[in-house]
Amino acid sequence: MAKIPQGARIPEHDYATHDEDEYCYVVSGSMIVTVDHVEYVITAGDATYIIAGEAHVTTNRADEVCEVVWTLVKPE
Template sequence: MGVVILQPGEKRPLEGFARHDQDEYSYVVSGEAHTILEDGQDLVGKPGDAQLIEAGEGHINYNDGDQAAVVVWMLVERA
């Protein structure tokens, strides 16, 4: 579990896609955070939104807004 603060214009990872062996759940606390999936789908997260990225799904997170985006995330093993 962790908290990421994406500053305006910030993208993670800088190159390629992030990928995890576990499902990733995220919750946007403030700001606006985009998640680009490997298939090109752009998921926009606003305060109060939650997202699920399934295990193995490549993704990029970025902030194209004018304020920091705060996102809480958690990796969860499938039962």
């Protein structure tokens, strides 16, 4: 399980991309996932899916740590 501290931005600069599809489940707290300059508020119990190669960034603007399960899966 990953813990995203208050005020953290992943990655710290620019946007992330990778060769795998990204799946994320928020266990507790909340985060903002930005894809194509659109912000999505994701809270406990929510899940996300980002296709391989899609530029994105994750930010924790909440007053608490956000706990997530992240999985990267190589598309076939």
